[in-house]
Amino acid sequence: MGIEQKVGNMGVVTTTLEEVVNWSRTNSMWPMLFGLACCAIEMMSAQASTYDMSRFGMELMRASPRQSDLMIVAGRVSRKMAPVLRQLYDQMPDPKWVVAMGDCASCGGVFNNYAILQGVDEIVPVDVYVAGCPPRPEALIHGIITLHEKVKQEKLGKWK
């Protein structure tokens, strides 16, 4: 307020460290390619031209976990795939977030049996659950924006 009136002409803006770091984290969050089943098609179409996710900063999808910060679990996770998913989650560097996309990743979906994990939150901590079978691309983008708002409220003391 006060100081910006004095030095604003020189192109200086004052803010808090929390805000700047959270803003930069949300605006360039790169998801990891983790499309397992049918929800992957909706994730691909959310990334493509009609429902563009690059508008929100998710310009690339990195296949390598070492270079991504968001894991969108799109699709059903079988018991054979579960240790693989946990290993990839462990390989992602902090800070990292997980979006459980679709019903199968949130709660097991239509598959209530011995072979499918009943919700991916049995093995990784999930930040945002997106419902739908599959969720429309707009629903996924709504979930991503909810995650952005969650990240913008993170506090200094709780940063990993």
Add this chain to the structure above:
Amino acid sequence: MLESLKPAVIALQNEFGAEVVEFRDEVSLIIQPEKNIEALQALRDRFGFNFLIDVTAVDYWPQETPRFHVLYHVLALDTNALLRLRVPLNGNGPSLRTCEGVWPSANWYEREIFDMFGIRFDGHSDMRRIIMPFEWEGHPLRKDYPLGYEEVEFTFNFEEINQRKLHPKI
């Protein structure tokens, strides 16, 4: 049945003691487990059945003994004749000789039968599970395997089920 099937069916009946079951146009032959490889080899070499479509199994517990039937479906591509062989097996962990020597593509089919039903194949080159994780116990497609579903959480039992559920270590 089709005319092209008749010589094969009659020969298998006489040589291997197969029973014939016909349903509309489909022909199934029931063969005893000791003779399965010889029957398949005769079909492949002498009667021109050159395509193994499927090797699968069915569990008829508790209505019938013997409990398992292993099914082979073979097709003759030239005459479009389809034949089914049933091999009845009993017991908890029965074993059968592998037909990988006759048709190498039976490799994965027999691994799937071992994974889902527990029927071992003697002489198989790679007898391990193919669908379930390697350390899984139990054979899922048997009729006495539990369904393995999770209990539905309502408001009245939410807390007690939630304590028993798995939660990740962060």
